[in-house]
Each structure stands twice: as C-alpha cells, then as structure tokens.
Amino acid sequence: MKTRLLIIASLVLAGCLLSLAGCGGGTASFSSGNGTTGTITLNVAWPKSTAAKGAPVVEKMAGAVTVRLTVSGPGMTPITKDFPVEDGQGTIDGVPVGTERVLKILGLDSAGAVLYVGEVTNITVVAGQTSDAGTVVMEPVGVYSISGKVTLGGSTGLEGVTITAESSTIAYAAAALTASYSATTDANGDYTISGLPSGTYLLTASKTDYTFTPSSTTVIIDTTSLTGQNFTGAPGTPYFPITVGNKWIYDTSTTSMYETVTGSLTRLVTQVSTAVSGFSVQQDRSETTSTGTTTSTSIDDLLLINGNGYLQNSNGTKIYTYSNSSSTSTFSETFTTPGYIVFIGQLATGTIVNGSTTRTETITSGSTPSVYSATISSQHTVVGPEPVTVPAGSFNAIRVSFTETITMASPSPGVTTVSGDYWYVPYVGLVKMSQTSTGPYDSRTTTESLASYIVQ
Known part of the structure; x- marks a missing residue:
C-alpha cells in the first residue's frame, strides 16, 4: 500500500513540475x-x-x-x-x-x-x-503623409527647400531615439513626406541663405494624412556680410566736366547691434585731385529690412581735409538720411525695390555753416546673375540697376538724376559700382572696383 502511494505521489509531483515549466510571465522556456x-x-x-x-x-x-x-x-x-x-x-x-x-x-x-x-x-x-x-x-510602419507648398514672398514656388518632420513621440521606448523624415520641394515649391506613422511632428523648412515663416510648426497625425502645411520663404543671408572687422577696399575713379579724380575707399564694419537688426560701417576715402589730396571719414548706421535690403539711418559727420603743395584746409559735413535703401540683399530676378528720403547737410568751412536740403527717390531693380572681373578677382555676381532723382530744395533749387549698377557677390559683398549723375552744374561718372577684402 505504501509503495502504491509513493508511486502516485511521484507522478503528481512530476506533473506539477511539468506544469510549472509552461507557466508564468518570464522569458524562460525549454527546448x-x-x-x-x-x-x-x-x-x-x-x-x-x-x-x-x-x-x-x-x-x-x-x-x-x-x-x-x-x-x-x-x-x-x-x-x-x-x-x-x-x-x-x-x-x-x-x-x-x-x-x-x-x-x-x-x-x-x-x-x-x-x-x-x-x-x-x-x-x-x-x-x-x-x-x-x-x-x-x-x-x-508609415502609412500617412504630410504635404504642402513653399513660396517665395507668398507667390512663386521655391525649389530645393528641405522639409523635415521630426518626432520624439515615436521615439522608441527602449532606445529613446528620434524619428526623422524629410522631402525636398520641386520646381513648383510642392513637397510630400510619405511613410509616416501616427504621431506628433515638428515640421521645419530649410534652404541655405533663406529664412521661413513659420520657422517651424507642430502637427499631429492621428488617422489621416495632412495637407496644406505651407511655408513662406525670404532671402536670409544678405550679400553684405555683417561681422565686425569685415573690410572692403575699393579703387575709385570719378570723371567730371572739370577733372578726373582717382583714389581708394575703405568700408569697415565697426559695430553690430544686438538690440535691432542693424550695424555700422566706417567709410574712409582718400582721393587725388589736380590740386592735391582729399581725405574723409564717415560712419553710416544701417538697418536690415526683411532680409531684402538695407535702410540707411545715418546721423554722421564727415571731416574733409584738402591738401596740396602749398596749403591744407579742412571743413566738416554733418548729414541725416533716414530710410534710404543703399544695399540690396538676395532677391529674385526682376524684383523692384523703391525708396525715398530727405537728406539734410550742414557744411562748415571756417566759421560759416551752409545748410543744404534735398529729397531723394530711388528705384532698385534686380537684373540677375552676371560675371564680373575686378582687381580682387573674377566673381559670379548679381547685378542690380538703380535710378535716383535728387531734388535740391535749398539753398539753390535744382534736380540731379543718377543711374547706374551695383554688382553683389554672396558672402563677399559689393564688388563693383558704376554710376552717372547729371545735374544743373555738372555731370560725372564714378566707379568703385573691389581691390581686396576681409570677410569672416
């Protein structure tokens, strides 16, 4: 009887052990x-x-x-x-x-x-x-998409923009990764990012030398694809690089009805504002005339507008020194020129920018000041890419044509017309300027050609 009970107990214990082997929430198993x-x-x-x-x-x-x-x-x-x-x-x-x-x-x-x-x-x-x-x-597994359009200034489609959809909400629990998907806009500015799983995404647009509105946007994919996720682009990096210490030296020449003047002009970025989008440029000019040498120094304060151009907001003083073999004379000029477009940033071919301002100058020679007042209207037109060669080298530039009308109010009324061209090079700056002005008492042609530069 005892022997029979032991056999039964042994069979029950073996059955329990076999049952335990197949139970529980662990990963252990038997081959x-x-x-x-x-x-x-x-x-x-x-x-x-x-x-x-x-x-x-x-x-x-x-x-x-x-x-x-x-x-x-x-x-x-x-x-x-x-x-x-x-x-x-x-x-x-x-x-x-x-x-x-x-x-x-x-x-x-x-x-x-x-x-x-x-x-x-x-x-x-x-x-x-x-x-x-x-x-x-x-x-x-991605089954959804995000699509939209990127335009330049809200109208023309912008090609070559990278749209990135990044999501930490599908970051994997064990690896803490971030999923990122992207697409590039076509010639019409359209894009589609496909193969997206449900989740929350940070959508951004990027293209060298452009900024975008909005800078980024958060979207949620639940059970349907998203459309109409649009961005507006604008040129972001100006042709005039804004870093303290950047310097450009130009060979200059002016031919008037009376003489030809040659010399040099140095432009130096002296200050970049942190409070507003602006900077200061010191201009030192030295010219040789038929009667001697003239030097002048001035500071122009410039404000950047929308990545498209610079507004001059100048309250400067120029000190002119004339010298020849027999004598030296000095006079000063103070001037105010608010709201005048002086440089053009990266704009599309055919873009037209208009500007207007009132210029006031007080010129003092000896102890007698003379006050001059004029209104200036201008128009700048982006002609497009054009190769140009100057002493500093050969460049693929953007040509900008301009016209100005200067109406003198005092002390002697009169109108002077100016027309010419600027040649800008990305990350280099202004490499050449040529203009012709015609007024009541004189007409002259002036050129500036880049001789050397330091750009950081």
Missing part, C-alpha cells in the same frame, strides 16, 4: 532537448504614443492584437509563431542549431495588416539551450 534544436526568446517594446493632450506613454498602437515571430537562417526552413500583444514576450522552440539566425517580428491588427516591424540578426542557436534576443523595439 525540445533532442540535441539538434534550441530556443529563441525575446521581449517586445512598443513605441511611445502621444495624443493631442497629455504626456507620452508607452503603449501599443491601437488595433494591434497579434505579434508574429518568424526565425530563418542558413540550412533551415523558416519557423513562425504568433502570440497575443498583451503577453509582451515571445518564445520559439525547435529552432535548428546554427549561426546567423534572423528573427523578424510583426505587429498585426485583427485583419492581419502589419502595423509594426522589428528585427534581430546574427542570433546563434545552441542545442538544448535558450538564446535571449533581448528587447526588440517595434518600429511603426
């Missing part, structure tokens, strides 16, 4: 133990998902119900096994021993559509042992 196969086990981590409100949480994508494991490799027939998403863990038994086993993981919805994918490579399976594939981060 078939036949000496030719082993086991692969893994944990599954799901991406973060963020709704319109609230903090990110770790969760599976809505609709995912099944995880499908498939292991394959050299010399074996692929083995597939499904388990419920809720388990968070999976095991495949009976995997033939060998190296370079590949485990592919799919997250499926109730209809069998793939919502997530994952993969582990280079798994080695040892007979009778369990190989832990670790935590596999499931990557969402």
Whole structure:
C-alpha cells in the first residue's frame, strides 16, 4: 500500500513540475532537448504614443492584437509563431542549431495588416539551450503623409527647400531615439513626406541663405494624412556680410566736366547691434585731385529690412581735409538720411525695390555753416546673375540697376538724376559700382572696383 502511494505521489509531483515549466510571465522556456534544436526568446517594446493632450506613454498602437515571430537562417526552413500583444514576450522552440539566425517580428491588427516591424540578426542557436534576443523595439510602419507648398514672398514656388518632420513621440521606448523624415520641394515649391506613422511632428523648412515663416510648426497625425502645411520663404543671408572687422577696399575713379579724380575707399564694419537688426560701417576715402589730396571719414548706421535690403539711418559727420603743395584746409559735413535703401540683399530676378528720403547737410568751412536740403527717390531693380572681373578677382555676381532723382530744395533749387549698377557677390559683398549723375552744374561718372577684402 505504501509503495502504491509513493508511486502516485511521484507522478503528481512530476506533473506539477511539468506544469510549472509552461507557466508564468518570464522569458524562460525549454527546448525540445533532442540535441539538434534550441530556443529563441525575446521581449517586445512598443513605441511611445502621444495624443493631442497629455504626456507620452508607452503603449501599443491601437488595433494591434497579434505579434508574429518568424526565425530563418542558413540550412533551415523558416519557423513562425504568433502570440497575443498583451503577453509582451515571445518564445520559439525547435529552432535548428546554427549561426546567423534572423528573427523578424510583426505587429498585426485583427485583419492581419502589419502595423509594426522589428528585427534581430546574427542570433546563434545552441542545442538544448535558450538564446535571449533581448528587447526588440517595434518600429511603426508609415502609412500617412504630410504635404504642402513653399513660396517665395507668398507667390512663386521655391525649389530645393528641405522639409523635415521630426518626432520624439515615436521615439522608441527602449532606445529613446528620434524619428526623422524629410522631402525636398520641386520646381513648383510642392513637397510630400510619405511613410509616416501616427504621431506628433515638428515640421521645419530649410534652404541655405533663406529664412521661413513659420520657422517651424507642430502637427499631429492621428488617422489621416495632412495637407496644406505651407511655408513662406525670404532671402536670409544678405550679400553684405555683417561681422565686425569685415573690410572692403575699393579703387575709385570719378570723371567730371572739370577733372578726373582717382583714389581708394575703405568700408569697415565697426559695430553690430544686438538690440535691432542693424550695424555700422566706417567709410574712409582718400582721393587725388589736380590740386592735391582729399581725405574723409564717415560712419553710416544701417538697418536690415526683411532680409531684402538695407535702410540707411545715418546721423554722421564727415571731416574733409584738402591738401596740396602749398596749403591744407579742412571743413566738416554733418548729414541725416533716414530710410534710404543703399544695399540690396538676395532677391529674385526682376524684383523692384523703391525708396525715398530727405537728406539734410550742414557744411562748415571756417566759421560759416551752409545748410543744404534735398529729397531723394530711388528705384532698385534686380537684373540677375552676371560675371564680373575686378582687381580682387573674377566673381559670379548679381547685378542690380538703380535710378535716383535728387531734388535740391535749398539753398539753390535744382534736380540731379543718377543711374547706374551695383554688382553683389554672396558672402563677399559689393564688388563693383558704376554710376552717372547729371545735374544743373555738372555731370560725372564714378566707379568703385573691389581691390581686396576681409570677410569672416
């Protein structure tokens, strides 16, 4: 009787042990133990998902119900096994021993559509042992898109703009990565970013030498693709590089009805404002005339407007010194010129910029001041790309034509017309200027050609 009870107890204990081997939430499992196969086990981590409100949480994508494991490799027939998403863990038994086993993981919805994918490579399976594939981060399969248009000034499509959609809400729980997708605008300024999973994205536009409005925008993809995500571009980096210490030296020549004057002009950026978008340029001029040498120094304060040009807001003083073999004389000139466009930034060919201002000068020679007042109207037109050669070298420049009408109000009324061209080079600045002015008492042609420069 005792012998029979011991046999029964032994059978019950063995059954309990076998039951325990197949129970529980851990990743441990047993192989078939036949000496030719082993086991692969893994944990599954799901991406973060963020709704319109609230903090990110770790969760599976809505609709995912099944995880499908498939292991394959050299010399074996692929083995597939499904388990419920809720388990968070999976095991495949009976995997033939060998190296370079590949485990592919799919997250499926109730209809069998793939919502997530994952993969582990280079798994080695040892007979009778369990190989832990670790935590596999499931990557969402992109099924949505974001599209829109980028325009220059709100009208013409801007080509070559990179649109980036970056999302930390699909940063993977185990790896804390950031998903990034991008597309480039076509000739019409249109773009489409495809293959996006649901999530919250920071959308930005970028192109060298341009700024964009908005600078970035946050969008949410829930269950549908997004359209109409538009940006407006504007030239961002001016042709006149704004860094303290930048310097340009020009050879100058002026031919009038009376004489030809040659000399040099140095422009130096002396200050960049942190309070407003502006800077100061010191101009030192030295010219040789038929009667001697003239030098002058002035400071121009310039304000940048919309990345398109510079408004001069000058309250400066020029000190002129005339000298020849027998004598030297000095007089000063103070001037105010608000709101006058003096440099053009990166604009599209055909762009026209108009400007107007009132200029007041007080010239003192000895103890007698003379006050001059004039109104100036101008028009600058971007002609387009044009090669130009100056002493500093050969450049691919942008030519800007301009006209000015200067109407003198006092002390002697009269009108002077000016026309000419500027040649600007990106990241170099103004490389050449040529203008002709005709007034009541004189007409003259002036040129400035870049001889050397220091640009940081």
